[in-house]
Amino acid sequence: MSSNEMDAADTEFALRAKALLGASADELSGKVRSRLTQARYAALEAARPAPARHWRNWAPAGAVASGVLIALLFVGKQGSAPVGVVAANPLDDVELLADADAYELGQEQAQEQDQAQPGDYEFYEWAAGQAEGSSSEPVGS
Amino acid sequence: MSAFVTLSLDAADFARLRNEPLQDTTHPGAREMDAFLAGVERKAFRFAQIALRHEDDALDAVQDAMLQLVRSYSQRPATEWRPLFYRILENRIRDMQRHRMVRGRLLSWLPFRPDEDDEQADPLAQAPDPGQGPVARLEAEQTLEALDVALGRLPPRQRQAFLLRNFEGLDVAETAAAMGCSEGSAKTHYFRAVQALRGALGDFRP
Numbered sequence: 001m002s003s004n005e006m007d008a009a010d011t012e013f014a015l016r017a018k019a020l021l022g023a024s025a026d027e028l029s030g031k032v033r034s035r036l037t038q039a040r041y042a043a044l045e046a047a048r049p050a051p052a053r054h055w056r057n058w059a060p061a062g063a064v065a066s067g068v069l070i071a072l073l074f075v076g077k078q079g080s081a082p083v084g085v086v087a088a089n090p091l092d093d094v095e096l097l098a099d100a101d102a103y104e105l106g107q108e109q110a111q112e113q114d115q116a117q118p119g120d121y122e123f124y125e126w127a128a129g130q131a132e133g134s135s136s137e138p139v140g141s
Numbered sequence: 142m143s144a145f146v147t148l149s150l151d152a153a154d155f156a157r158l159r160n161e162p163l164q165d166t167t168h169p170g171a172r173e174m175d176a177f178l179a180g181v182e183r184k185a186f187r188f189a190q191i192a193l194r195h196e197d198d199a200l201d202a203v204q205d206a207m208l209q210l211v212r213s214y215s216q217r218p219a220t221e222w223r224p225l226f227y228r229i230l231e232n233r234i235r236d237m238q239r240h241r242m243v244r245g246r247l248l249s250w251l252p253f254r255p256d257e258d259d260e261q262a263d264p265l266a267q268a269p270d271p272g273q274g275p276v277a278r279l280e281a282e283q284t285l286e287a288l289d290v291a292l293g294r295l296p297p298r299q300r301q302a303f304l305l306r307n308f309e310g311l312d313v314a315e316t317a318a319a320m321g322c323s324e325g326s327a328k329t330h331y332f333r334a335v336q337a338l339r340g341a342l343g344d345f346r347p
Contacts, residue, residue, distance in 0.1 A: 004332040013339050014307050017288060021308045024285055025183040032196065036182040039204035044175055047211040 174215055177222050178207055181309075185230055188304050191292045192234045202237060206230040223311065224318035231301055231319070291341040295334055298322075302330035303338070 006014070028036075182203060189199035206229040214225050292300055298320065305316045306327070317327040 004328050006332060006335060010332075010335050010339065014335055017338065018307050020281075020285055020288060021187060021304075025187045025308075028183055028186065032186060032200070033183070035200050036186060036203065037179075039200065039207055040175065040178045040182060042204065043178065043207035043211045044171060046208055047174075047215060048171070 170215055173219055174211060174222075177219065178210075181223065181226060182207075184309055185226070188227070188308070189230060189234055191289050191304065192297075192300065193237060194289075194293055198237055202230060202233045205233050209233075221318075223309075224315045227301075227305060227309065227311075227319040228321060231297075235297070287342055288338075291338050294341070295337055298330045299334035299337060302327055303334035306331045 185203045185206065186199055189202040190196060193199050193202065206226055209229050210222065210226045214222065217225065292303065295303065301320055302316060305311045305319055306313070311319060313324045313327055316331070317324040320327055320330070322330075
C-alpha cells in the first residue's frame with residue numbers, strides 16, 4: 001500500500017467535507033449570485049468582437065470639410081467687410097452655427113437694432129423723394 | 142447560357158440540412174463558454190473565498206479569472222477550460238494575498254491605521270442558510286466555519302489540491318494540470334491536505 005493511499009476514515013471525512021462545501025456553494029446569498037452573474041456577463045461582453053465602426057472611415061473627410069468651412073468663413077468675412085464697418089469675429093459665426101439658440105438670439109438682436117435706428121429708413125425715404133423731385137424738374141429751369 | 146442557377150440539392154441534402162442544429166455564428170463558442178462559467182462560478186467563488194477570507198476580494202478574483210479565461214483561452218478546447226480557469230484563479234488569489242501582505246507591512250509602520258472593519262467580513266454572516274432549525278443551523282454554520290478556517294490555514298498547494306479534487310471534482314490529471322505539477326505531486330498534496338484537515342478538525346460531523 002502506498003503512503004499516499006487514503007483509508008476508509010479519510011474517505012469518509014472527504015465525503016463529508018465535499019457535501020458541506022457543496023451545500024455552501026448551492027446556498028450562496030442572492031447578492032453573491034447576482035454579482036457572479038454580472039461578472040460572467042462582463043467577461044463574455046469583453047470578449048465580444050468590437051462592432052465595425054463605419055463612422056471612423058468618415059472621420060478624416062469630416063475633419064477636412066470642417067477645416068474648409070472654417071477657412072471659408074475667415075476668408076469670406078475678411079473680403080466682404082465694407083470700409084468703416086468692423087468685421088465680426090468669424091468664430092462668432094461658427095458658434096452661431098453650432099448653437100441654434102445662439103442663432104435665434106442673434107436674429108432677435110438684429111431686429112432690435114433695426115427698430116432702435118429708424119433714422120436710416122427716414123433718410124432713404126428723403127433721398128428717394130429728392131431724386132424723384134430733381135428728375136421731374138425741366139432741364140435748364 | 143441559362144440565366145438561372147439551379148441548386149443541385151437532392152432529398153438527402155435537404156434531410157441533412159433539416160436535421161442540423163442552427164449555430165450562433167455571430168459569436169462562436171459564446172454559449173458554450175457562458176454555460177461553462179455559469180456551471181463553475183459558485184464553486185469558484187467558494188474556492189476564492191476560503192483562500193482570501195473576504196467576499197468582495199473573492200468576487201473580484203473570480204471575475205478576473207473569468208475575464209482572462211475568455212480573453213486568452215476561449216479558442217482552446219472546452220475540455221481544457223476547467224483546469225485553466227482554476228489555474229488562473231489560483232494565480233489571481235496569490236497576487237491578492239501578496240498585495241495584502243505588502244499592504245499589511247506598510248500599514249504596520251503607520252501610527253494611524255485605517256478602519257479595517259470592512260476588511261474582515263463576518264464569516265458567520267456569510268455562511269449559507271441551510272433552511273434548518275436554529276440549533277441545526279448554528280451547528281452547520283459552525284462546522285462550515287471550522288472547515289473554512291482549517292482549509293484557509295493549509296499550505297496553498299494542499300488547499301488547492303483538496304479543493305480541486307474534493308470540492309470541484311477534478312480527476313488527478315486535471316488537478317495536476319490546474320496546479321502545474323505532476324500527477325504524483327497532486328496526489329501527495331491531496332493526501333497531506335486530508336491528513337492535516339482531519340488533525341485540525343478532529344470530530345468533524347457536518
